[in-house]
Amino acid sequence: FDSKLPNVGTTIFTIMSKMATDYGAINLSQGFPGFSCDPHLLDLVYKFMNEGKNQYAPMSGIPVLREILTEKTKKVHGVDYDSESEVTIVSGATDAIFSAITAVVKPGDEVILLEPAYDSYAPGIILAGGIPVFVPLDIPDFSVNWQRVKAATTEKTRLIMVNTPHNPSGYMWTQDDLNQLAALIQEREIYVISDEVYEHITFDGRVHLSLMTHPILKERTFVCGSFGKTFHVTGWKIGFCFAPAELTKEFRKVHQFVTFSTATPLQYALAEYLEEQNHYLELPHFYQKKRDLFCEGLKGTDFQFTPAQGSFFQQVYYGHLSQESDFDLAVRLTQKIGVASIPISVFFNNKDDHKILRFCFAKEDQVLEKAISILQKSK
Ligand code: PMP
Numbered sequence: 001f002d003s004k005l006p007n008v009g010t011t012i013f014t015i016m017s018k019m020a021t022d023y024g025a026i027n028l029s030q031g032f033p034g035f036s037c038d039p040h041l042l043d044l045v046y047k048f049m050n051e052g053k054n055q056y057a058p059m060s061g062i063p064v065l066r067e068i069l070t071e072k073t074k075k076v077h078g079v080d081y082d083s084e085s086e087v088t089i090v091s092g093a094t095d096a097i098f099s100a101i102t103a104v105v106k107p108g109d110e111v112i113l114l115e116p117a118y119d120s121y122a123p124g125i126i127l128a129g130g131i132p133v134f135v136p137l138d139i140p141d142f143s144v145n146w147q148r149v150k151a152a153t154t155e156k157t158r159l160i161m162v163n164t165p166h167n168p169s170g171y172m173w174t175q176d177d178l179n180q181l182a183a184l185i186q187e188r189e190i191y192v193i194s195d196e197v198y199e200h201i202t203f204d205g206r207v208h209l210s211l212m213t214h215p216i217l218k219e220r221t222f223v224c225g226s227f228g229k230t231f232h233v234t235g236w237k238i239g240f241c242f243a244p245a246e247l248t249k250e251f252r253k254v255h256q257f258v259t260f261s262t263a264t265p266l267q268y269a270l271a272e273y274l275e276e277q278n279h280y281l282e283l284p285h286f287y288q289k290k291r292d293l294f295c296e297g298l299k300g301t302d303f304q305f306t307p308a309q310g311s312f313f314q315q316v317y318y319g320h321l322s323q324e325s326d327f328d329l330a331v332r333l334t335q336k337i338g339v340a341s342i343p344i345s346v347f348f349n350n351k352d353d354h355k356i357l358r359f360c361f362a363k364e365d366q367v368l369e370k371a372i373s374i375l376q377k378s379k
């Protein structure tokens with residue numbers, strides 16, 4: 001078969017999670033919480049299912065959820081959007097990212113990706129006929145190298161993909177990053193997709209700077225988010241996309257033929273839940289305790305690391321210990337030692353091996369303690 005995606009195989013998340021199950025390893029690979037959401041949120045889903053909210057939702061999302069989300073965004077970021085024409089409820093951030101790419105990228109357009117980049121970006125760009133242009137982030141802190149970004153920008157550049165807080169490194173964009181990007185796109189017709197699924201998982205008092213907070217960026221950006229990350233329900237596959245009306249119009253043209261709409265009872269439940277309380281405000285504290293527990297334990301291993309700024313991932317460097325590839329080490333740790341992780345070479349187009357593994361610390365404390373004890377003993 002003449003594949004449209006010849007270089008794409010099964011995602012590393014599927015591979016490592018399966019390997020963890022097959023070998024009985026603690027699964028710190030694929031990013032998902034090892035604990036359940038607030039039982040009240042489940043009660044709300046049940047309530048709305050019982051009330052008969054079981055048929056197609058409106059294509060753009062139920063109005064009450066769009067309204068409450070728009071109010072929350074105003075409260076958190078101080079930014080105004082029109083809930084009718086500038087926000088769309090989608091089936092996970094993956095849907096938002098794919099639909100936004102498809103809406104913007106024409107055959108031959110170049111799209112700048114900052115590597116390491118989340119695995120769903122490049123396939124979406126290639127399917128749209130676009131050309132991914134890979135620009136490496138600066139190691140070791142994974143900050144943006146603006147000279148390199150500028151050098152990679154051409155008349156064909158149509159889109160730049162942003163991810164803050166960043167998966168896998170946890171790097172969070174600064175005001176200077178926002179300003180640099182604004183200056184760059186102001187000169188040309190370049191659009192931005194900002195993947196902000198970890199917007200509420202930030203540490204050490206850092207504030208997430210959404211691209212929507214910059215007036216120039218707001219006009220050109222699709223800001224994508226995920227309720228899965230914020231409410232510990234990654235399996236629900238429900239998220240959102242904020243964009244100016246003109247861009248939302250194009251976005252919806254695609255979204256309506258990708259999924260048409262998103263699970264109705266989940267939308268009602270999330271709307272009521274968001275109306276009732278501010279669960280998301282507790283996330284920095286909740287996840288920082290887990291990050292600190294994990295990092296404290298890592299001190300008893302030979303890995304080198306800098307605590308993550310945001311997201312629920314912690315990277316570790318092992319290049320001073322071994323020349324084994326990160327993929328081989330991740331496989332060996334899973335099969336022989338009993339802890340699964342993600343080799344970050346998978347987030348690079350050329351599978352660059354920086355001898356770094358990514359661990360997900362969104363797990364019960366006792367699971368993290370057990371993983372740490374295994375890693376400490378295996379050094
Ligand atoms: N972007 C990033 C950076 C992610 O880590 C993930 C994964 N969970 C997604 C997008 C996809 O989010 P969703 O599950 O809501 O589709």
Ligand code: GLN
Nearest residue numbers: 013014029030031032167
């Ligand atoms: N975003 C999750 C991660 O980075 C994985 C989601 C998926 O399996 N597609 O681990």
